[in-house]
Amino acid sequence: EPFRLNRLLWAGWGTLLGSTVFLLVLRAPYESGAGPTAAFSLKAFERTLGTRPGEALLVRLALLLVAWFFVVRLLRLGEERLSRAWQAAGGALAVGLALTWAAAEHASAGIQVPVAMTSAVLHVLAMSVWLGGLAALLTLLHRAPSQLPAAVVARFSRLAFASVTVLVATGVYQSWRGLGSWEAVTGTTYGHLLVLKLLAVTLLLAAARLSRQWTGRLVTVAAKAESKSAVREKVPEPAVRERVPERVGGPPSAPEPAPVTAGPAAPAYRHGLRRSVLAEVAVGVVVLVLSTVLSGTLPGRAQADAAEAGPATGGLPAASVTDVPFAVGGATGKVQITLDPGRTGDNSVQAIVYAADGGLATVPELRLSFTLPAKEIGPIDAGLKNKGGYWGTNDLTLPLAGDWRMKATIRVSDVDQISVTKTVRIVG
CATH class of the missing domain: 2.60.40.1930 (Macroglobulin (MG2) domain)
Structure with a gap:
């Protein structure tokens, strides 16, 4: 079903482009604390373009315009593989897009900025590979489950496992960097949101484990079916067989070979895999929402630093x-x-x-x-x-x-x- 995946690819590109323009326009009212009408002020927009988040959003727009040519090239090839040069260009484009998130968020300020930037880029890339692959897998399981080879599902399962490993490692580091202390887990808004995200990620990993189980069963059934087909091809014909009547004007006819199928259990396994993948996508959307809210919340470490910078004595300060x-x-x-x-x-x-x-x-x-x-x-x-x-x-x-x-x-x-x-x- 290449047409279905083509539409999914264009939908992702268009959504990212539209949301980037939306963020760039509303950045000025957000920074100034003014109403939405401030978005139409040319001076406010110019000031936004001079800030680090504004520059990152502008670079993201430029990279998305370049990505348009890459998407067109990808769709023209159809089932053909991209050349190594195009694959390298696509990888560099993905890293560049991920860098625009890292440069505009918490990773670009505070302690250990180079390590934090690298961790943020890997985190975004791993999440994109996992959730993007899940969206494609869910589309194929819904539209054309019988046309989805078990080997393709198995390859994505291994790729998803690697992505999850990267997500967990980078997520632990970012949590430590953002919190700064155990007290910040319960004493700050950032800590509360982080706990909610941790619970959502736990549910996501549980759904992913279930998907791997369904994938293993599907691959096992497909392997058995291929093994039986290979055995049937290697079995020699019996020495004495019933003579087949000759057709008039042609050679003797041979019996038609039976079609090779994955067995009656394959549709049930694909149905179970589709439900578990749907659960992964649903919980993944919740994780993305919580991640977005976290990116706009003051980290616990920064809040503690601000408290230490405050006055040592109580009372209201003078104007x-x-x-x-x-x-x-x-x-x-x-x-x-x-x-x-x-x-x-x-x-x-x-x-x-x-x-x-x-x-x-x-x-x-x-x-x-x-x-x-x-x-x-x-x-x-x-x-x-x-x-x-x-x-x-x-x-x-x-x-x-x-x-x-x-x-x-x-x-x-x-x-x-x-x-x-x-x-x-x-x-x-």
């Missing part, structure tokens, strides 16, 4: 006040920026522009963004609005404690503007 001097286009002065309460979570911002003589001044535009280099977070746009006499917002969210770089961009005319960066301390 953070920072003076940002500027001189551009003949205008000089300063911007007094107040963050209240100056801690992780929601903050309000008030920015007042003063002239050189200390009096209040007005500017046509004032922008403010925050970046945490230690955790590679940001820039987060504060989204300041002109309140008539000052600039402000109540919707700034800073997720982690630490030394944030606050970048203020002051425009004093149509052609004159300046950007000044200051470091502000945000406590937990």
Whole structure:
């Protein structure tokens, strides 16, 4: 059923392309904490393309366009095998796509980045091989079970076992790296989600074990059928046999050979394999959802680091006040920026522009963004609005404690503007 698999291949490519565009467009509202309408802002989109996740998504789009030519080439060959050059190109393309996930997620920041990046790439590739193969196997078992050779199922079973081994090894490492301590298992959201994923993976492995059992039975039945067929071909004809009447005008006719089948048990085994593979795919989708949520959740190790960076004494911190001097286009002065309460979570911002003589001044535009280099977070746009006499917002969210770089961009005319960066301390 090549047509069915062709449609499955195009569906996977199209889904990945559409989801990548969707993520790239919605990245700006996510980073700034604004509403979905911020996705239509050209400036916000340009800022997204300048961030590490935005660059990774853009590279993924470019690789998917290259993958289109690879898919077309693959489908034109039909049942023929790809040349080694095309196989190497496909492998490099798969590794490149996996790297875009590793570069945009937790693996690219924190401890042991090279090892973590390698582990993340292997994890994504192993999951793709396993779940992608399961989707193809399920399609064939549903549409044309009798046309699926037992040898093909056995080869995929061995490949799936290798993929599971890689998944377990890399998953254990990533869990240790993300948690940092046993206390984080029960004391953080990341730990709770990781426990749920572990339970789902356990169910997935149980379904995979059942599939291997059905595969073994199917291969055994097929092997017995082939053995019987070979025996029938090698048995010599009896010395004395019943004479077959000759046909008029032709040589004597021979009896037709009986068709070789896998036996009456093969359909039942294929039916059992189809049910176990369906269970694998269903649980695999749950694992993918949990993995997606985990990728957007603060790891337990980072949360512990943020807690250690917080104040040693209790009580609410005072509001953070920072003076940002500027001189551009003949205008000089300063911007007094107040963050209240100056801690992780929601903050309000008030920015007042003063002239050189200390009096209040007005500017046509004032922008403010925050970046945490230690955790590679940001820039987060504060989204300041002109309140008539000052600039402000109540919707700034800073997720982690630490030394944030606050970048203020002051425009004093149509052609004159300046950007000044200051470091502000945000406590937990």
